Amino acid sequence: MLGTLSMSALAAAAAECADRDSVIALLGELLADCGAKYAMVYRFDRGLQSAADEWTPLYVSFPAEITDYYRKSRYVMDDNLARAAFGSYAPVRLSDIVDGFEISPARQGLHALFRQYGIEDMLGMHVCDRPGRLVYIALAYDRLLGDVSEFEGRRLRALLEMFMRQAGALLDDEPGRALSPKEQDVLGYLAAGAGNKEIARELGISLSTVNTLVHRCYEKLGAHNRTEAAIAAARAGFSMVA
Template sequence: MRGSLSTSDLAARIAGCEDKETAIAVLAGIIADSGATYGFLYNFNYGVKSAAERWTPLFSTFPAEISSYYSVMRCATEDPYMRAALSSTAPVRFLDVEDGLEPCGAISGLFALLRANGLADGLAMHVSDKPGRLTYFCLAFDHAIEDMSEFERRRIQACAEMFMHYAGDLLEPESARELSPKEREVVACLARGESNKEIARRLGLSISTVNTLVNRSFAKLGVNNRTEAAIAACRTGLSLVA
């Protein structure tokens, strides 16, 4: 990245995150160190349609008029930057996405609003750091970034991935981290050693629904497997007694 923050320094700062305030400070540092003017982070756990209906980024430094327009005009359903980022393993550049594009009315208005606020280019990328969690990270610049190397772009993405893996949970609303009643039932079944098929049979759910509930529970608990889920659930006070 263009600033002075190294990945080792970033790791140390992330390790020191204890609450939302310190996590936001670290994320703001990543954005500033990239040379970006604005940035935002959005959790796409529940899909694009849901994002359009309740557009509320986990973190954003974009001007209020841009954020308001994006929400009111439901730009998430058509946003070409976001669509390109979610389908690419590497960060995508705004101007590359816009090249040859014929945007709809809402997106044309978004482009005009970005330019009116002095934004000339940007980077969009997705981060999938945990099962069930998909995050969209976007940076906007007041200058063209054709001189930014592929290595530098991927380094920014790696920093975002590092941040989300170790501190992303701190930005989530408390309600988003709490297990729903159905998720609690699923985790209790997992702790008893039941397979997804057995859980589906016990709870009268489809396999796909159980898979979704398992992934969502893992993401909320910050775990990677069934054993870790059972331990984490016990630590947070979830009764695993049948």
């Protein structure tokens, strides 16, 4: 089984995330729930070449030796699991495609590390955290996944795509001044004159989460109060909640 967490429970938990640490903690819980031993989440903003050159995963729990191998050998350029995942709407099992691999030295080295760390099989999939932008997710298991049904795989992909759409923006290492969807929601209510308790009630999130989101909005917009935040948001072209 690939986890028991429901779509509604995950959506509610994702809505509570206010920063990168809370997103990583929740993602770790989700991956543990689906039985993964290690995981990697990588956003392909500008293609394989850029991904290999920069090597900046959004989230990685693989042993350092494996992530260093990906980085130093620029393995992402030659990752057959990723290539197969980008061509499929269902997750792809490593065990289903490994026989067709050309055994290159880079692949031999990586698979030796997999054996060293007890990785028996992997699931690779792509999701879209926003229109036109792809995120690759690799989950590593200490068992073969022959008993995983296509339905389970598609359900897991749907959960992860929803999660990335809800909270993925907070995983950016350098989020800059971009507001996440939840921050934009909070900002809209601020501009309409709502207090923090009212915002928490309307959005169905905790007051502490609202306080954190308000603070992040101020920081990103260079504002010191609600009026300044509303003016800065209007100038930046953010739509407001009626």
